[in-house]
Amino acid sequence: MSPHHVLVVDDDPTIGEVVAGYLCRAGFSVDLAAHGPAALAAAAARRPKLVILDLMLPGMDGFQVCHTLRRDGPVPVIMLTALSGEEDRILGLEVGADDYVTKPFSPRELVLRVESVLRRTERSGATGPVLRASGLELDPEARRATRCGRQLALTLREFDLLGHFMRHPGTTCGREQLMREVWGWEFGDLSTVTVHVRRLRSKIEEDPAHPRLILTVWGAGYRFDGHPE
Numbered sequence: 001m002s003p004h005h006v007l008v009v010d011d012d013p014t015i016g017e018v019v020a021g022y023l024c025r026a027g028f029s030v031d032l033a034a035h036g037p038a039a040l041a042a043a044a045a046r047r048p049k050l051v052i053l054d055l056m057l058p059g060m061d062g063f064q065v066c067h068t069l070r071r072d073g074p075v076p077v078i079m080l081t082a083l084s085g086e087e088d089r090i091l092g093l094e095v096g097a098d099d100y101v102t103k104p105f106s107p108r109e110l111v112l113r114v115e116s117v118l119r120r121t122e123r124s125g126a127t128g129p130v131l132r133a134s135g136l137e138l139d140p141e142a143r144r145a146t147r148c149g150r151q152l153a154l155t156l157r158e159f160d161l162l163g164h165f166m167r168h169p170g171t172t173c174g175r176e177q178l179m180r181e182v183w184g185w186e187f188g189d190l191s192t193v194t195v196h197v198r199r200l201r202s203k204i205e206e207d208p209a210h211p212r213l214i215l216t217v218w219g220a221g222y223r224f225d226g227h228p229e
Contacts, residue, residue, distance in 0.1 A: 006030050007031045008023070008052045009032075009035075010054040019052060036057055043075075050075065050076045053079055062079060075156075081102060098157055099116075099117055100192075131166040135148045138162060143159060153203070157196055158199060161182050172223045201213075
């Protein structure tokens with residue numbers, strides 16, 4: 001693997017050092033930060049390719065850090081937390097986390113997840129034709145999406161998900177298929193897909209409660225009913 005720069009944010013120095021050690025041995029360069037302001041300063045000094053972010057930070061929590069980091073542009077984020085409840089996991093995904101790892105965890109598994117997220121991010125950066133459907137326009141090369149001429153504030157995963165739907169209009173896609181083809185995961189929590197579809201609807205539908213573009217096909221998945229232009 002070519003070297004990538006990863007920012008690890010955790011107020012437990014032991015966890016931070018162990019994670020950094022495994023990442024360095026896997027070929028990554030690593031910066032460590034123990035709290036939110038230090039993480040933002042480190043990201044400003046050297047923009048990371050990916051951030052491993054503890055949710056329960058002192059003062060400025062992981063949600064706030066993630067939101068602030070994303071103001072400067074898209075960056076993949078893996079949330080790291082001791083909370084295992086479904087509501088906490090979904091909240092992490094709703095703020096745009098690309099993955100969610102619960103403590104205690106295997107450092108080797110965390111490295112594999114980092115590699116998986118980065119592979120998917122690099123593949124999603126490939127060029128392709130501009131896609132247009134029902135007032136939506138998605139430019140894969142510029143990583144830019146608009147609706148009726150207005151730019152959409154999409155996370156990396158939301159952008160990839162919309163691109164997948166627009167490339168397969170009228171096709172029903174199951175959550176397992178979307179997880180495999182959009183996230184690049186062979187297994188995982190399917191609520192990840194559900195949350196991202198809900199967030200994407202909130203940004204592209206006129207009435208997200210009654211969607212007309214991304215439809216739910218009960219028992220099967222989702223179907224994009226936009227009309228190609």
